[in-house]
Amino acid sequence: MMRADAARNLDAVLRTGARLLAEDPSASMATIAAEAGVDRRTVYRRFPTREALLTAVFQAKLDSAERVMDEARLEEAPVAVALHRYVEGIVPVTRRWPVDTRRMMRADPAARPRMEELSARLDRFVRRMIEEGPLRTGVPLTWARATLDHLIDTAARQTPALDPPQAADLVVDTLLNGLGRR
Structure with a gap:
């Protein structure tokens, strides 16, 4: 079971990633992390590439x-x-x-x-x-x-x-x- 804060962070990354990648398919993982309000390492731990994030x-x-x-x-x-x-x-x-x-x-x-x-x-x-x-x-x-x-x-x-x-x-x-x- 995922901790509540980890679930919130994941949801924020996925939603922000969906929005930013829809607007600009070349949006960087750092931009997505910053916009989602999480550390870039948090994003990379879960999604090693932009393609992995997009797949999610x-x-x-x-x-x-x-x-x-x-x-x-x-x-x-x-x-x-x-x-x-x-x-x-x-x-x-x-x-x-x-x-x-x-x-x-x-x-x-x-x-x-x-x-x-x-x-x-x-x-x-x-x-x-x-x-x-x-x-x-x-x-x-x-x-x-x-x-x-x-x-x-x-x-x-x-x-x-x-x-x-x-x-x-x-x-x-x-x-x-x-x-x-x-």
């Missing part, structure tokens, strides 16, 4: 996204309920872990299968939204999925003043009324 950030993002999907109950809950739960949960994940998933897929081979599985789960849910409603039949899965992803990204990154429930309300309303059944 990617895994933390994937862990968080997986928890959100599980809690949203995408397969079991009524579609509208699952959609709202998913968006409300994934907006804070996107804000907390702003690293680019395309970069994650290239930089961390271990992340690729996990990312593909999470993406497949979301594709199955979007297909369910089309098959069961509330999305119109005939809307291409790829279009509906891209629209959902874009709305979430917009809510998370471009409207940070919205709290997660407000962001979920807006995303769900926009998705369902923009692609909803006529």
